[in-house]
Amino acid sequence: MQFNMNRSNPITAKRAMQMAFLVVVVVALVGAGDQSSRFNDLGHRLMCACGCNQILLECNHVGCSYSDRMRGELMAALDRGDADDLVLQSFVQKYGPTVLAAPTKSGFNRLAWIMPYVALLAGLIGVSYVVRIWRSRPLVLPADTPAPVHGAELERFRDVARKETEL
Amino acid sequence: MAQIGSFALLFALALSGYSFLAGIVALVRKDEGAERLGETARRAGVAVFAVVFLAAMVLVVAAFENDFSIAYIFHHSNRDLPGPYKFATLWSGQEGSLLFWALLLSAYGFVLRVRYRTDPRLFAYASVVIAAVQVFFLLLVNFAAHPFAVMQGSLPEDGSGLNPLLQYPEMVIHPPMLYLGYVGFTVPFAFALGALAMKYPGEKWIHITRRWTMVTWGFLTCGIFLGAHWAYAVLGWGGYWGWDAVENASLMPWLTGTAFLHSVMMQEKRGMLKTWNMWLIFATFGLSIFGTFLTRSGVVSSVHAFAQSSIGDWFVGFLALILAVCVYFYVKNRSHLRSEHKLESLVSRESSFLFNNLLLLLACFTVLWGTLFPVLSEWVQGNKVTVGPPFFNRVNIPVALLLLLLTAVGPLLAWRRTSVESIHRNFTWPAVASLVVAILLVITPSSWGAPFGMRPWQDASAFYSLMTILLSALVAFTVAMEFVRGGRVISRHTGQGLLGSMIHLAHRNTRRYGGYIVHLGVVVIMIGFAGAAFNQDKEQEMGFGDQMSIGRYTLICRSFTQDDNPNYSSEWAVMDVLKDGKQIDTLYPERRFYKASQQTSTIPRVRSTAQEDLYLVYEGQNQDTGRPIIKAHLNPLVSWIWIGVWIMIVGTIAALIPNAAPLRVAATARVEPVPAGAGD
Numbered sequence: 001m002q003f004n005m006n007r008s009n010p011i012t013a014k015r016a017m018q019m020a021f022l023v024v025v026v027v028a029l030v031g032a033g034d035q036s037s038r039f040n041d042l043g044h045r046l047m048c049a050c051g052c053n054q055i056l057l058e059c060n061h062v063g064c065s066y067s068d069r070m071r072g073e074l075m076a077a078l079d080r081g082d083a084d085d086l087v088l089q090s091f092v093q094k095y096g097p098t099v100l101a102a103p104t105k106s107g108f109n110r111l112a113w114i115m116p117y118v119a120l121l122a123g124l125i126g127v128s129y130v131v132r133i134w135r136s137r138p139l140v141l142p143a144d145t146p147a148p149v150h151g152a153e154l155e156r157f158r159d160v161a162r163k164e165t166e167l
Numbered sequence: 168m169a170q171i172g173s174f175a176l177l178f179a180l181a182l183s184g185y186s187f188l189a190g191i192v193a194l195v196r197k198d199e200g201a202e203r204l205g206e207t208a209r210r211a212g213v214a215v216f217a218v219v220f221l222a223a224m225v226l227v228v229a230a231f232e233n234d235f236s237i238a239y240i241f242h243h244s245n246r247d248l249p250g251p252y253k254f255a256t257l258w259s260g261q262e263g264s265l266l267f268w269a270l271l272l273s274a275y276g277f278v279l280r281v282r283y284r285t286d287p288r289l290f291a292y293a294s295v296v297i298a299a300v301q302v303f304f305l306l307l308v309n310f311a312a313h314p315f316a317v318m319q320g321s322l323p324e325d326g327s328g329l330n331p332l333l334q335y336p337e338m339v340i341h342p343p344m345l346y347l348g349y350v351g352f353t354v355p356f357a358f359a360l361g362a363l364a365m366k367y368p369g370e371k372w373i374h375i376t377r378r379w380t381m382v383t384w385g386f387l388t389c390g391i392f393l394g395a396h397w398a399y400a401v402l403g404w405g406g407y408w409g410w411d412a413v414e415n416a417s418l419m420p421w422l423t424g425t426a427f428l429h430s431v432m433m434q435e436k437r438g439m440l441k442t443w444n445m446w447l448i449f450a451t452f453g454l455s456i457f458g459t460f461l462t463r464s465g466v467v468s469s470v471h472a473f474a475q476s477s478i479g480d481w482f483v484g485f486l487a488l489i490l491a492v493c494v495y496f497y498v499k500n501r502s503h504l505r506s507e508h509k510l511e512s513l514v515s516r517e518s519s520f521l522f523n524n525l526l527l528l529l530a531c532f533t534v535l536w537g538t539l540f541p542v543l544s545e546w547v548q549g550n551k552v553t554v555g556p557p558f559f560n561r562v563n564i565p566v567a568l569l570l571l572l573l574t575a576v577g578p579l580l581a582w583r584r585t586s587v588e589s590i591h592r593n594f595t596w597p598a599v600a601s602l603v604v605a606i607l608l609v610i611t612p613s614s615w616g617a618p619f620g621m622r623p624w625q626d627a628s629a630f631y632s633l634m635t636i637l638l639s640a641l642v643a644f645t646v647a648m649e650f651v652r653g654g655r656v657i658s659r660h661t662g663q664g665l666l667g668s669m670i671h672l673a674h675r676n677t678r679r680y681g682g683y684i685v686h687l688g689v690v691v692i693m694i695g696f697a698g699a700a701f702n703q704d705k706e707q708e709m710g711f712g713d714q715m716s717i718g719r720y721t722l723i724c725r726s727f728t729q730d731d732n733p734n735y736s737s738e739w740a741v742m743d744v745l746k747d748g749k750q751i752d753t754l755y756p757e758r759r760f761y762k763a764s765q766q767t768s769t770i771p772r773v774r775s776t777a778q779e780d781l782y783l784v785y786e787g788q789n790q791d792t793g794r795p796i797i798k799a800h801l802n803p804l805v806s807w808i809w810i811g812v813w814i815m816i817v818g819t820i821a822a823l824i825p826n827a828a829p830l831r832v833a834a835t836a837r838v839e840p841v842p843a844g845a846g847d
Contacts, residue, residue, distance in 0.1 A: 101555035134510035
């Protein structure tokens with residue numbers, strides 16, 4: 001494979017850009033996997049099981065009988081080298097599904113994630129439909145040559161013009 | 168005392184019932200007596216305020232006099248509770264807060280009925296709707312959640328005390344602000360329903376409704392952010408918004424109310440979106456009632472919620488009734504709501520408002536969906552799942568970014584159609600300037616502290632944070648350009664300085680330029696939110712002289728001690744704060760134990776600067792060593808949120824000021840083109 005930054009060769013330049021992108025992604029991912037960042041990430045994907053409705057790493061209840069223990073369990077799981085999914089699954093088995101801070105993306109829970117997009121799609125379709133109706137609405141034009149406008153009608157036009165162009 | 172309160176509530180119910188029934192009869196009858204009957208209904212409505220006020224004051228006096236024969240006072244107050252909190256007892260529990268709802272509603276009704284001469288017929292309709300809502304709340308406080316219920320058996324010596332989390336100065340103003348917002352949406356709802364029922368000719372009702380909505384929206388904004396500040400200053404977890412069900416309940420009507428404040432301009436200027444606006448107001452009021460239902464029914468669990476009670480059934484019935492009435496009048500009179508104009512171009516102010524509404528409603532839907540999904544999940548699967556911050560952040564942050572983009576672009580578009588040249592002319596410099604800001608944030612060294620030295624390719628939160636600041640800068644630059652260009656035009660014609668001209672300009676169209684100031688406040692808040700991507704925290708046991716480092720700060724524990732007063736005992740630490748090795752402050756994080764309620768509360772201490780907050784929490788004591796455990800949070804840009812709220816308040820007030828007289832220019836004079844938006 002030839003690495004050539006010659007601007008006259010567009011294919012090679014494109015490939016170079018792809019490689020640069022790959023390097024950036026790899027560098028980004030190298031930094032993302034260390035233990036403290038995984039602890040922070042997983043700790044923010046779990047809830048404290050004491051019933052305080054707080055994220056595990058944000059639970060600050062004085063004398064909370066759960067959060068310290070759960071943080072210890074999380075750290076121990078990371079020390080064992082467990083994968084993220086396995087760690088989360090072990091917490092679900094021990095504390096129940098409410099320990100996850102967000103619904104999973106499987107089974108019925110997938111619906112939680114899908115519905116906002118469905119709503120967006122429905123909204124876009126609705127807006128497109130409204131726009132189509134509005135754009136197809138005919139302008140009401142007088143059949144004959146327009147007569148000069150006077151008095152109240154002129155005032156009404158002035159009012160419309162003012163509304164639409166006022167500073 | 169309990170008898171006086173109980174009697175006042177019953178009397179208020181009778182008056183409201185009369186105001187409602189007599190009001191309806193007066194509107195239906197066509198004979199001469201109808202006007203006099205309507206007047207008695209109006210006066211009965213006015214009198215409701217005095218009677219509900221009396222009931223509320225009886226409860227407050229009972230709190231100050233430690234009258235523990237009233238069960239509500241026993242459960243929410245105690246002898247050593249400081250005076251301001253005794254006053255706050257009124258809204259600290261289920262029954263009192265419902266009485267407070269009724270009080271605020273009667274106050275709004277009082278103002279509306281006193282100002283009835285603006286349009287007697289429309290106000291009479293609105294008065295009937297308000298009386299109906301008032302009847303519901305007075306039924307609740309009379310028969311479902313009676314604040315004057317008396318204690319059975321021997322009288323207790325002292326009360327159970329106020330929840331420690333509520334013993335904070337902001338809690339004296341946060342609930343009233345939030346309730347003024349919630350309750351206030353009854354007024355636009357009443358006008359909208361009244362206008363629909365009577366087939367009100369023209370758009371005057373919408374002018375009246377818009378002002379009420381702005382006031383109400385302003386109160387709700389204050390209420391929401393006071394709540395966020397309370398959470399930050401009291402709950403001690405270092406954050407200000409947890410996507411809690413009760414927080415969400417306040418956000419939903421705010422989102423639909425914001426959508427209404429934008430789309431209502433389409434109706435005023437172009438006679439469009441009449442049906443949409445009607446339903447937006449209905450939805451906003453419905454969501455206010457729904458939020459109250461969520462808080463009180465026990466349907467969802469929340470740190471803020473009142474105890475679970477059967478009161479939820481009342482709210483479900485009331486919501487069903489509201490929906491039925493709205494649907495009935497809409498079906499009956501929908502022909503009155505036809506649009507008058509056509510859409511001439513997709514690149515226009517009209518379409519920007521359409522997308523603005525779509526995004527705001529989408530945000531509202533996702534909040535509602537996420538809040539109710541645990542209930543739905545329990546119903547379908549038999550087990551409740553948690554829908555917490557990871558879900559809400561992931562779904563709503565992209566929506567918020569798109570809204571920011573529209574906030575930047577929308578005001579630059581003209582009504583009817585906008586030319587490409589116009590967009591190019593108005594948009595190039597703000598776009599270039601905001602890109603420069605983003606590039607500067609990326610190339611600066613991270614040692615300067617967040618948000619400098621951003622690495623958006625490292626994680627999604629950093630990317631979103633950079634995008635937020637970039638788009639916020641774009642909005643700020645477009646707003647600034649609008650002010651400067653408009654100011655220059657005025658300056659050329661009047662000879663005033665640029666600043667004076669900009670003030671003159673804002674005064675001539677307060678709604679438009681007040682709105683811009685509100686937008687500016689929103690972007691400052693969004694920049695504050697963007698800082699959350701760089702939050703850090705650290706926890707450590709701190710003995711005498713022990714040190715802890717976080718960011719550029721070093722904390723040294725100088726001492727830890729205890730204190731005691733009749734209301735609570737406390738433990739606290741004395742922490743020297745050094746930045747880059749130089750002492751800059753001393754903070755005293757504290758933990759309190761409230762004696763009456765037997766509950767503990769943390770009092771975090773915060774050193775706040777424009778760049779970051781150093782936030783210290785006294786987590787507790789190590790039982791073995793007796794030494795305090797201190798948690799330090801470093802939260803960048805948080806103070807921007809509170810500054811942004813002040814800017815929003817200023818903008819809202821500015822938008823409510825009446826316009827100055829228009830500038831008269833001689834017909835022969837050539838007038839420079841005004842900024843592209845030209846209009847609200």
